[in-house]
Amino acid sequence: MSLLEVRDLKKKFGGNVAVDGISFDLQAGELLALIGPNGAGKTTTFNMVNGQLAATAGSITLDGKELTGLAPRKIAHMGVGRTFQIAATFSSLTVIENVQMALLAHHRKIYSFWRAAADQYKAEAQSLLGQVGMLAQADRPSSELAYGDVKRVELAMGLANDPKLLLMDEPTAGMAPKERNDLMALTKKLVVDRNMAVLFTEHSMDVVFAYADRMIVLARGRLIAEGGADDIRNHPKVQEVYFGTGKTFENKEAGAVQ
Numbered sequence: 357m358s359l360l361e362v363r364d365l366k367k368k369f370g371g372n373v374a375v376d377g378i379s380f381d382l383q384a385g386e387l388l389a390l391i392g393p394n395g396a397g398k399t400t401t402f403n404m405v406n407g408q409l410a411a412t413a414g415s416i417t418l419d420g421k422e423l424t425g426l427a428p429r430k431i432a433h434m435g436v437g438r439t440f441q442i443a444a445t446f447s448s449l450t451v452i453e454n455v456q457m458a459l460l461a462h463h464r465k466i467y468s469f470w471r472a473a474a475d476q477y478k479a480e481a482q483s484l485l486g487q488v489g490m491l492a493q494a495d496r497p498s499s500e501l502a503y504g505d506v507k508r509v510e511l512a513m514g515l516a517n518d519p520k521l522l523l524m525d526e527p528t529a530g531m532a533p534k535e536r537n538d539l540m541a542l543t544k545k546l547v548v549d550r551n552m553a554v555l556f557t558e559h560s561m562d563v564v565f566a567y568a569d570r571m572i573v574l575a576r577g578r579l580i581a582e583g584g585a586d587d588i589r590n591h592p593k594v595q596e597v598y599f600g601t602g603k604t605f606e607n608k609e610a611g612a613v614q
């Protein structure tokens with residue numbers, strides 16, 4: 357049994373079929389990329405896995421337990437994490453306070469307890485910051501961080517619920533190539549060290565080909581290809597949909613840093 361099993365998953369918005377009966381597996385310790393042109397159904401798939409969107413049909417199981425129909429909070433507690441952007445309101449908090457907030461949320465403490473709980477989960481937060489190489493910057497205001505470091509803190513926050521599966525939506529968007537590579541190398545290390553699974557969407561093909569263990573390709577809601585970098589690069593259907601959009605892989609790489 358795979359950690360995540362998606363079977364015949366479907367989502368309709370009115371008459372528009374955004375995800376049209378896709379099936380795939382994800383193992384613990386695997387970094388799986390979900391790619392495809394704009395409007396392919398990537399975000400919709402993601403949001404069904406974390407429970408933000410209800411599936412129209414199909415099944416999603418984690419460790420054999422059905423996730424469809426459960427609330428996002430319940431799914432998070434079952435071990436599905438996601439990286440989220442540090443909200444503007446939290447940018448005045450220090451790095452470690454942001455991670456403590458994520459831990460408080462996971463342990464269901466109420467925000468108004470925050471003052472009294474300033475020291476709560478400090479050791480756990482330090483441990484998470486250590487894992488993403490940010491311990492030395494724990495007491496800096498988040499607003500002062502370089503963009504690549506913000507992304508590391510967001511990753512630490514995504515680990516607050518000790519996820520078996522971490523969802524990352526375009527983790528490297530807006531990053532310079534060096535920062536992108538550092539973040540993905542770190543993600544890969546965490547996947548191995550924690551025996552965690554990661555499902556990520558990504559527009560930058562160089563990131564996908566360099567770091568993903570495997571990739572699945574969606575086009576118009578259908579899964580059209582699945583495999584390693586060489587399988588995907590040379591897959592006629594994949595070439596067709598990417599050429600069909602006027603974007604070759606090379607063009608996408610060149611235009612990846614926005």
Ligand SMILES: Nc1ncnc2c1ncn2[C@@H]1O[C@H](COP(=O)(O)OP(=O)(O)OP(=O)(O)O)[C@@H](O)[C@H]1O
Binds near residue numbers: 374396
């Ligand atoms: N809330 C919604 N209501 C109606 N249609 C939607 C909704 N969300 C997505 N869609 C439609 O579903 C299809 C898939 O969208 P989705 O955002 O999942 O694609 P995507 O692969 O993530 O695209 P992108 O790379 O542009 O983010 C599109 O046709 C989109 O217009």
